Amino acid sequence: MNTQRLLAPTLRSASAATLAAGGYIHARLYVDEYRFVHIIGPLFLLQASASFALAALLLLGTPPLLLRAAAAGVTLGALAGFIASRTVGVFGFTEHGLQPAPQALLSLLTETGTLLLLSIWQMTVTRQHRAARTPVRTPVRERATN
Template sequence: MTATGGTPVPPPREGRALGAWTLRGLTAAGLLLSADIHLVLFVEGYRDIEVVGPLFALNAAAGLLLGLLVLVWRHWLPLLGAIGFGALTLAAFYLSTTVGFFGVNETVGGTQQVLAAVSEWVAVVAGTLALVVERRRSRPAGS
């Protein structure tokens, strides 16, 4: 079977595999960017803030670990971890911009804040889509 341009159309399973790997790559990119931003903020002074400082260090380490796991371990657990990581990090950020989070009241306008929020949304959305695509791919044909 060929597309209108005469190029072979990959079988559905191959297309889904490529889609799943692309989504895993996007998920990992979101996680790693979030980890990098949290590490930079930790080093630039957040380390001195009680409770939040250690949470930024934990966030950086967890983002790095999950980002690597999403790429090297083809299992649903790293994807679920990525979704949870992104959602919880977003929740903490939104709390800090509204009512405060452990005494920290953040603003939304900074470049790092916007990049971090976007990267965490990418981790949540791409991780969820990767789970869906991989679940469909693992089902036998015709079901």
């Protein structure tokens, strides 16, 4: 069995799973805590919705680069929001440390995992494309001169 053939589907599924997990965490936070927070609540719902939609699209098949980039963008946006909410604030909203617990930590782990998996997946795809374009060279045998 060729492990290279299994690598891309495995990375695709794992990326979709971590992306959906991050979306689920944001959806739960929206319902449980942020639903009534001006601007922030709808942003949590938007992040959850985008994560679920992109995870579903990732599972449909090997997506184009644009779809993988969109998944990375949504994930980076969530991480940027997390960092901003603990430093400069977002629309007047601030949080501290890893609160709410355990969702903040779980969100960081799933988002970091998503970016890691998408990066590995992209490197794998790039390597496969390069290998497909590079002609296979066979060594030229030296002729015996007698």
